[in-house]
Amino acid sequence: MPPPPNDWRIVVPVKDQAHAKSRLHPPDGVERAALAHAFALDTLSAVFATLPPAHVVVVSSDAAIRTFAEGRGARVEADPAAGLNLALRQGLRRIAEEPFSGGTGLLLGDLPALRPEDLEQALVECAKHPRSVVPDATGEGTVLLAAQRRGDLEPRFGPGSARAHAERAHRLELALPRLRTDVDDDEGLTAASTLGLGPHTRGVLAGRR
Template sequence: MSQPRWAVVVPVKRLSAAKSRLRGALSGVPHEELALALAADTLRAVLACPAVAEALVVTDDARVAAVARAAGARVLPDLPDAGLNAAFRHGAAHTSGGWVAGLTADLPALRPGELAGALLAAHNSDGVRRFVADAPGTGTVLLAAPPGIALDPRFGVGSAAAHAASGALPLSGDWPSLRRDVDTADDLTTAARLGLGPRTAALLATGHPAHSAS
Protein backbone atom coordinates (compact mmCIF):
# COMPACT_ATOMS: atom_id res chain seq x y z
CA MET A 1 0.00 0.00 0.00
CA SER A 2 1.47 3.31 -1.04
CA GLN A 3 1.77 6.05 1.53
CA PRO A 4 -0.45 9.13 1.15
CA ARG A 5 0.87 12.51 0.23
CA TRP A 6 -0.13 15.33 2.51
CA ALA A 7 -1.43 18.86 2.27
CA VAL A 8 0.48 20.92 4.83
CA VAL A 9 -1.00 24.19 6.12
CA VAL A 10 1.49 26.78 7.37
CA PRO A 11 0.01 30.01 8.78
CA VAL A 12 2.34 33.03 8.92
CA LYS A 13 1.48 36.25 10.72
CA ARG A 14 2.24 39.67 9.32
CA LEU A 15 5.99 40.04 9.77
CA SER A 16 5.62 43.18 11.87
CA ALA A 17 3.65 41.17 14.46
CA ALA A 18 5.33 37.76 14.13
CA LYS A 19 7.70 36.21 16.68
CA SER A 20 7.54 39.08 19.18
CA ARG A 21 9.62 37.22 21.80
CA LEU A 22 12.42 36.91 19.25
CA ARG A 23 12.65 40.66 18.68
CA GLY A 24 16.26 41.81 19.08
CA ALA A 25 17.64 38.27 18.98
CA LEU A 26 20.13 39.21 16.24
CA SER A 27 21.71 42.60 16.57
CA GLY A 28 22.00 44.39 13.27
CA VAL A 29 19.26 42.26 11.65
CA PRO A 30 15.78 43.76 11.20
CA HIS A 31 13.19 41.72 13.05
CA GLU A 32 10.99 41.29 10.00
CA GLU A 33 13.92 39.80 8.06
CA LEU A 34 14.47 37.19 10.75
CA ALA A 35 10.77 36.30 10.96
CA LEU A 36 10.64 35.96 7.17
CA ALA A 37 13.76 33.76 7.16
CA LEU A 38 12.27 31.37 9.72
CA ALA A 39 9.13 30.96 7.63
CA ALA A 40 11.04 30.66 4.35
CA ASP A 41 13.34 27.94 5.66
CA THR A 42 10.41 26.06 7.21
CA LEU A 43 8.57 26.18 3.90
CA ARG A 44 11.66 25.12 1.97
CA ALA A 45 11.88 21.95 4.05
CA VAL A 46 8.15 21.26 3.70
CA LEU A 47 8.29 21.51 -0.08
CA ALA A 48 11.37 19.25 -0.18
CA CYS A 49 9.59 16.54 1.82
CA PRO A 50 8.58 13.58 -0.38
CA ALA A 51 5.45 12.98 1.70
CA VAL A 52 4.07 16.45 0.90
CA ALA A 53 1.85 16.99 -2.14
CA GLU A 54 1.01 20.60 -1.41
CA ALA A 55 1.99 23.40 0.96
CA LEU A 56 -0.63 26.02 1.67
CA VAL A 57 0.55 29.23 3.34
CA VAL A 58 -2.12 31.29 5.09
CA THR A 59 -0.97 34.89 5.38
CA ASP A 60 -1.88 38.52 4.87
CA ASP A 61 1.74 39.62 4.56
CA ALA A 62 2.71 40.52 0.99
CA ARG A 63 6.39 39.62 1.45
CA VAL A 64 5.57 36.23 2.93
CA ALA A 65 3.10 35.58 0.12
CA ALA A 66 5.68 36.44 -2.53
CA VAL A 67 8.32 34.17 -1.00
CA ALA A 68 5.79 31.35 -0.62
CA ARG A 69 4.60 31.57 -4.22
CA ALA A 70 8.17 31.71 -5.51
CA ALA A 71 8.96 28.54 -3.55
CA GLY A 72 5.99 26.71 -5.06
CA ALA A 73 3.42 26.98 -2.28
CA ARG A 74 -0.21 27.98 -2.63
CA VAL A 75 -1.15 31.16 -0.75
CA LEU A 76 -4.47 31.81 0.94
CA PRO A 77 -5.36 35.20 2.47
CA ASP A 78 -5.70 35.06 6.24
CA LEU A 79 -8.96 35.83 8.01
CA PRO A 80 -8.72 39.33 9.53
CA ASP A 81 -7.88 39.27 13.26
CA ALA A 82 -9.12 35.70 13.64
CA GLY A 83 -6.00 34.18 15.18
CA LEU A 84 -3.73 31.22 14.59
CA ASN A 85 -6.22 28.39 15.04
CA ALA A 86 -8.69 30.05 12.68
CA ALA A 87 -5.88 30.30 10.12
CA PHE A 88 -5.19 26.57 10.45
CA ARG A 89 -8.89 25.76 10.03
CA HIS A 90 -9.18 28.15 7.09
CA GLY A 91 -6.24 26.53 5.34
CA ALA A 92 -7.42 23.00 6.03
CA ALA A 93 -10.83 23.86 4.57
CA HIS A 94 -9.15 24.78 1.27
CA THR A 95 -7.27 21.51 0.83
CA SER A 96 -8.56 18.55 -1.18
CA GLY A 97 -9.97 16.83 1.89
CA GLY A 98 -7.31 14.13 2.08
CA TRP A 99 -4.51 13.85 4.62
CA VAL A 100 -3.93 17.28 6.19
CA ALA A 101 -1.27 18.55 8.57
CA GLY A 102 -0.84 21.90 10.26
CA LEU A 103 2.74 23.04 10.86
CA THR A 104 4.14 26.06 12.68
CA ALA A 105 6.24 28.47 10.61
CA ASP A 106 9.20 28.77 12.98
CA LEU A 107 11.20 25.60 12.29
CA PRO A 108 14.33 26.91 10.52
CA ALA A 109 16.34 23.72 11.16
CA LEU A 110 13.61 21.39 9.85
CA ARG A 111 14.84 18.39 7.88
CA PRO A 112 12.50 17.06 5.16
CA GLY A 113 13.28 13.49 6.22
CA GLU A 114 12.18 14.13 9.79
CA LEU A 115 8.93 15.67 8.61
CA ALA A 116 8.39 12.65 6.35
CA GLY A 117 8.98 10.34 9.30
CA ALA A 118 6.43 12.13 11.44
CA LEU A 119 3.84 12.13 8.65
CA LEU A 120 4.41 8.41 8.08
CA ALA A 121 3.88 7.78 11.79
CA ALA A 122 0.72 9.89 11.69
CA HIS A 123 -0.54 7.84 8.74
CA ASN A 124 -0.34 4.69 10.86
CA SER A 125 -2.79 6.08 13.41
CA ASP A 126 -6.09 4.30 12.76
CA GLY A 127 -8.15 7.37 11.95
CA VAL A 128 -7.04 9.46 14.92
CA ARG A 129 -5.51 12.96 14.90
CA ARG A 130 -1.87 12.94 15.93
CA PHE A 131 0.46 15.71 17.09
CA VAL A 132 4.15 16.30 17.63
CA ALA A 133 5.07 18.30 20.73
CA ASP A 134 7.88 20.84 20.68
CA ALA A 135 11.22 20.19 22.38
CA PRO A 136 10.09 21.35 25.86
CA GLY A 137 6.99 19.17 25.50
CA THR A 138 4.35 21.82 26.23
CA GLY A 139 3.75 23.26 22.76
CA THR A 140 2.86 21.72 19.41
CA VAL A 141 4.76 21.95 16.13
CA LEU A 142 2.72 19.54 13.98
CA LEU A 143 -0.92 18.44 14.02
CA ALA A 144 -2.07 15.79 11.54
CA ALA A 145 -5.53 14.57 10.56
CA PRO A 146 -6.66 11.71 8.29
CA PRO A 147 -9.32 12.13 5.61
CA GLY A 148 -12.78 12.83 7.01
CA ILE A 149 -11.45 14.02 10.39
CA ALA A 150 -11.36 17.75 11.15
CA LEU A 151 -7.93 19.17 11.98
CA ASP A 152 -9.42 20.87 15.07
CA PRO A 153 -6.29 22.86 16.01
CA ARG A 154 -5.61 23.98 19.59
CA PHE A 155 -2.33 25.84 19.09
CA GLY A 156 -1.22 28.37 21.70
CA VAL A 157 0.11 28.24 25.25
CA GLY A 158 -0.09 24.69 26.57
CA SER A 159 -1.18 23.34 23.19
CA ALA A 160 0.25 19.85 23.70
CA ALA A 161 -2.08 19.28 26.64
CA ALA A 162 -4.93 20.98 24.76
CA HIS A 163 -4.47 18.73 21.75
CA ALA A 164 -4.31 15.64 23.96
CA ALA A 165 -7.48 16.73 25.77
CA SER A 166 -9.21 17.11 22.41
CA GLY A 167 -8.54 13.46 21.57
CA ALA A 168 -5.35 13.79 19.53
CA LEU A 169 -2.56 11.34 20.34
CA PRO A 170 1.11 12.31 20.64
CA LEU A 171 3.80 11.01 18.30
CA SER A 172 7.02 10.09 20.05
CA GLY A 173 9.60 9.84 17.27
CA ASP A 174 13.13 11.21 17.45
CA TRP A 175 12.75 14.30 15.27
CA PRO A 176 14.89 17.04 16.85
CA SER A 177 14.73 19.46 13.91
CA LEU A 178 10.93 19.16 13.77
CA ARG A 179 10.55 19.72 17.50
CA ARG A 180 12.86 22.77 17.57
CA ASP A 181 10.58 25.74 17.10
CA VAL A 182 12.17 29.14 17.60
CA ASP A 183 10.50 31.59 19.97
CA THR A 184 13.54 33.08 21.73
CA ALA A 185 17.19 33.88 21.15
CA ASP A 186 18.15 30.74 23.07
CA ASP A 187 15.92 28.68 20.79
CA LEU A 188 17.68 30.16 17.78
CA THR A 189 21.06 29.19 19.22
CA THR A 190 19.85 25.63 19.76
CA ALA A 191 18.41 25.47 16.24
CA ALA A 192 21.74 26.67 14.87
CA ARG A 193 23.45 23.69 16.50
CA LEU A 194 21.10 21.41 14.57
CA GLY A 195 21.86 23.23 11.32
CA LEU A 196 19.77 26.11 10.01
CA GLY A 197 18.17 26.50 6.62
CA PRO A 198 20.02 28.82 4.22
CA ARG A 199 18.06 32.00 4.76
CA THR A 200 18.26 31.95 8.55
CA ALA A 201 21.88 30.80 8.44
CA ALA A 202 22.78 33.77 6.25
CA LEU A 203 21.25 36.19 8.75
CA LEU A 204 23.02 34.50 11.65
CA ALA A 205 26.29 34.91 9.77
CA THR A 206 25.76 38.67 9.43
CA GLY A 207 24.19 39.40 12.82
CA HIS A 208 25.23 38.71 16.38
CA PRO A 209 23.08 36.71 18.81
CA ALA A 210 21.86 38.75 21.74
CA HIS A 211 22.74 35.89 24.08
CA SER A 212 23.28 32.16 23.94
CA ALA A 213 21.65 29.21 25.61
CA SER A 214 23.58 27.96 28.60
Protein backbone atom coordinates in the same frame (compact mmCIF):
# COMPACT_ATOMS: atom_id res chain seq x y z
CA MET B 1 -4.15 2.06 4.12
CA PRO B 2 -2.20 4.99 5.65
CA PRO B 3 -1.41 7.82 3.23
CA PRO B 4 2.19 7.94 1.97
CA PRO B 5 4.07 11.17 2.73
CA ASN B 6 3.47 12.76 -0.68
CA ASP B 7 -0.31 12.29 -0.38
CA TRP B 8 -0.59 14.65 2.58
CA ARG B 9 -1.93 18.19 2.49
CA ILE B 10 -0.18 20.57 4.85
CA VAL B 11 -1.26 23.98 6.15
CA VAL B 12 1.51 26.34 7.24
CA PRO B 13 0.59 29.64 8.92
CA VAL B 14 3.06 32.52 8.70
CA LYS B 15 2.46 35.72 10.64
CA ASP B 16 3.15 39.12 9.09
CA GLN B 17 6.85 39.57 9.79
CA ALA B 18 6.44 43.16 10.99
CA HIS B 19 4.56 41.82 14.02
CA ALA B 20 6.31 38.48 14.54
CA LYS B 21 8.62 37.18 17.25
CA SER B 22 8.31 39.94 19.83
CA ARG B 23 10.09 37.75 22.43
CA LEU B 24 13.14 37.28 20.21
CA HIS B 25 16.23 39.47 20.64
CA PRO B 26 18.38 39.08 17.52
CA PRO B 27 22.11 39.81 17.52
CA ASP B 28 23.18 43.39 16.91
CA GLY B 29 22.71 44.38 13.29
CA VAL B 30 20.04 41.74 12.61
CA GLU B 31 16.44 42.85 12.24
CA ARG B 32 13.82 40.80 14.03
CA ALA B 33 11.49 40.92 11.01
CA ALA B 34 14.24 39.66 8.68
CA LEU B 35 15.01 36.80 11.02
CA ALA B 36 11.35 35.81 11.38
CA HIS B 37 11.02 35.93 7.59
CA ALA B 38 14.03 33.62 7.25
CA PHE B 39 12.52 31.13 9.72
CA ALA B 40 9.44 30.89 7.52
CA LEU B 41 11.45 30.54 4.31
CA ASP B 42 13.51 27.68 5.73
CA THR B 43 10.38 25.95 7.03
CA LEU B 44 8.57 26.28 3.73
CA SER B 45 11.62 25.17 1.75
CA ALA B 46 11.72 21.95 3.77
CA VAL B 47 7.99 21.41 3.24
CA PHE B 48 8.24 22.01 -0.51
CA ALA B 49 11.11 19.51 -0.68
CA THR B 50 8.93 16.91 1.04
CA LEU B 51 5.56 17.39 -0.67
CA PRO B 52 4.40 18.67 -4.04
CA PRO B 53 4.01 22.43 -3.46
CA ALA B 54 0.44 22.22 -4.74
CA HIS B 55 -0.32 20.12 -1.66
CA VAL B 56 0.67 22.99 0.63
CA VAL B 57 -1.56 25.85 1.79
CA VAL B 58 0.27 28.84 3.23
CA VAL B 59 -1.88 31.17 5.31
CA SER B 60 -0.25 34.58 5.42
CA SER B 61 -0.80 38.23 4.64
CA ASP B 62 2.94 38.90 4.44
CA ALA B 63 3.62 39.98 0.86
CA ALA B 64 7.11 38.48 0.65
CA ILE B 65 5.98 35.12 2.01
CA ARG B 66 3.00 35.04 -0.33
CA THR B 67 5.26 35.74 -3.31
CA PHE B 68 7.72 33.04 -2.25
CA ALA B 69 4.99 30.43 -1.77
CA GLU B 70 3.06 31.24 -4.93
CA GLY B 71 6.27 31.27 -6.96
CA ARG B 72 6.85 27.65 -5.99
CA GLY B 73 3.32 26.53 -6.76
CA ALA B 74 1.78 26.51 -3.29
CA ARG B 75 -1.71 27.80 -2.59
CA VAL B 76 -1.96 30.91 -0.47
CA GLU B 77 -4.76 32.17 1.75
CA ALA B 78 -4.92 35.55 3.44
CA ASP B 79 -4.43 35.50 7.19
CA PRO B 80 -7.69 36.65 8.83
CA ALA B 81 -5.51 38.29 11.53
CA ALA B 82 -7.60 36.80 14.33
CA GLY B 83 -5.09 34.41 15.87
CA LEU B 84 -3.27 31.23 14.93
CA ASN B 85 -6.22 28.86 15.22
CA LEU B 86 -8.44 30.90 12.92
CA ALA B 87 -5.59 31.14 10.42
CA LEU B 88 -5.28 27.37 10.45
CA ARG B 89 -9.02 26.92 10.01
CA GLN B 90 -8.80 29.22 6.99
CA GLY B 91 -6.25 26.86 5.48
CA LEU B 92 -8.37 23.83 6.29
CA ARG B 93 -11.33 25.40 4.51
CA ARG B 94 -9.19 25.76 1.39
CA ILE B 95 -8.19 22.11 1.58
CA ALA B 96 -11.81 21.06 2.04
CA GLU B 97 -12.59 22.43 -1.41
CA GLU B 98 -10.72 19.63 -3.19
CA PRO B 99 -11.31 15.87 -3.23
CA PHE B 100 -8.43 13.71 -2.04
CA SER B 101 -7.94 10.67 0.17
CA GLY B 102 -4.67 11.52 1.92
CA GLY B 103 -3.93 12.95 5.34
CA THR B 104 -3.93 16.55 6.50
CA GLY B 105 -1.38 18.25 8.73
CA LEU B 106 -1.03 21.61 10.45
CA LEU B 107 2.61 22.64 10.76
CA LEU B 108 4.13 25.67 12.49
CA GLY B 109 6.02 28.10 10.25
CA ASP B 110 8.94 28.87 12.57
CA LEU B 111 11.09 25.74 12.34
CA PRO B 112 14.39 27.01 10.90
CA ALA B 113 16.27 23.77 11.60
CA LEU B 114 13.70 21.58 9.83
CA ARG B 115 14.90 19.23 7.09
CA PRO B 116 12.76 17.35 4.55
CA GLU B 117 13.71 13.98 6.01
CA ASP B 118 12.43 15.07 9.43
CA LEU B 119 9.02 16.01 8.09
CA GLU B 120 8.80 12.89 5.94
CA GLN B 121 9.60 10.64 8.89
CA ALA B 122 7.05 12.46 11.04
CA LEU B 123 4.32 12.02 8.43
CA VAL B 124 5.09 8.32 8.18
CA GLU B 125 4.58 8.02 11.93
CA CYS B 126 1.47 10.21 11.90
CA ALA B 127 -0.05 8.00 9.20
CA LYS B 128 -0.15 5.11 11.70
CA HIS B 129 -2.83 6.86 13.77
CA PRO B 130 -6.21 8.40 12.94
CA ARG B 131 -5.11 11.62 14.66
CA SER B 132 -1.70 12.55 16.03
CA VAL B 133 0.14 15.42 17.67
CA VAL B 134 3.87 16.09 17.75
CA PRO B 135 4.76 18.31 20.73
CA ASP B 136 7.53 20.87 20.65
CA ALA B 137 10.83 20.37 22.47
CA THR B 138 9.35 21.61 25.76
CA GLY B 139 6.53 19.08 25.56
CA GLU B 140 3.98 21.85 26.10
CA GLY B 141 3.35 23.30 22.65
CA THR B 142 2.52 21.67 19.32
CA VAL B 143 4.59 21.74 16.14
CA LEU B 144 2.52 19.31 14.06
CA LEU B 145 -1.10 18.22 14.30
CA ALA B 146 -2.22 15.59 11.82
CA ALA B 147 -5.17 13.41 10.87
CA GLN B 148 -5.80 10.76 8.25
CA ARG B 149 -9.18 12.35 7.57
CA ARG B 150 -9.20 16.12 7.02
CA GLY B 151 -12.42 16.70 8.95
CA ASP B 152 -10.81 15.30 12.11
CA LEU B 153 -8.59 18.29 12.82
CA GLU B 154 -9.52 20.77 15.52
CA PRO B 155 -6.65 23.25 16.01
CA ARG B 156 -6.20 24.32 19.63
CA PHE B 157 -2.78 25.93 19.41
CA GLY B 158 -1.61 28.14 22.25
CA PRO B 159 -0.27 27.56 25.79
CA GLY B 160 -0.55 23.89 26.71
CA SER B 161 -1.69 22.93 23.22
CA ALA B 162 0.07 19.56 23.21
CA ARG B 163 -2.04 18.40 26.13
CA ALA B 164 -5.19 19.87 24.60
CA HIS B 165 -4.56 18.19 21.25
CA ALA B 166 -3.71 14.88 22.95
CA GLU B 167 -7.27 14.69 24.25
CA ARG B 168 -8.27 13.60 20.74
CA ALA B 169 -4.96 12.67 19.13
CA HIS B 170 -2.14 10.20 19.72
CA ARG B 171 0.87 11.96 21.21
CA LEU B 172 4.08 11.22 19.29
CA GLU B 173 7.28 11.90 21.21
CA LEU B 174 9.41 11.60 18.09
CA ALA B 175 13.21 11.74 18.25
CA LEU B 176 13.21 14.52 15.67
CA PRO B 177 14.64 17.59 17.42
CA ARG B 178 14.91 19.63 14.22
CA LEU B 179 11.16 19.27 13.71
CA ARG B 180 10.31 19.86 17.35
CA THR B 181 12.38 23.04 17.82
CA ASP B 182 10.23 26.05 17.02
CA VAL B 183 11.75 29.45 17.65
CA ASP B 184 9.82 32.02 19.64
CA ASP B 185 12.59 33.38 21.84
CA ASP B 186 16.34 33.52 22.35
CA GLU B 187 16.49 30.07 23.94
CA GLY B 188 14.74 28.55 20.95
CA LEU B 189 17.14 30.24 18.53
CA THR B 190 20.13 28.90 20.46
CA ALA B 191 18.69 25.38 20.37
CA ALA B 192 17.94 25.59 16.64
CA SER B 193 21.43 26.95 15.95
CA THR B 194 22.95 23.97 17.73
CA LEU B 195 20.92 21.60 15.55
CA GLY B 196 21.84 23.41 12.33
CA LEU B 197 19.90 26.28 10.78
CA GLY B 198 18.56 26.44 7.25
CA PRO B 199 20.30 28.60 4.62
CA HIS B 200 17.93 31.58 4.83
CA THR B 201 18.36 31.92 8.59
CA ARG B 202 22.10 31.40 8.38
CA GLY B 203 22.29 34.11 5.74
CA VAL B 204 20.40 36.67 7.82
CA LEU B 205 22.50 35.94 10.90
CA ALA B 206 25.64 36.32 8.80
CA GLY B 207 24.46 39.77 7.72
CA ARG B 208 23.40 38.84 4.18
CA ARG B 209 20.06 40.22 3.02
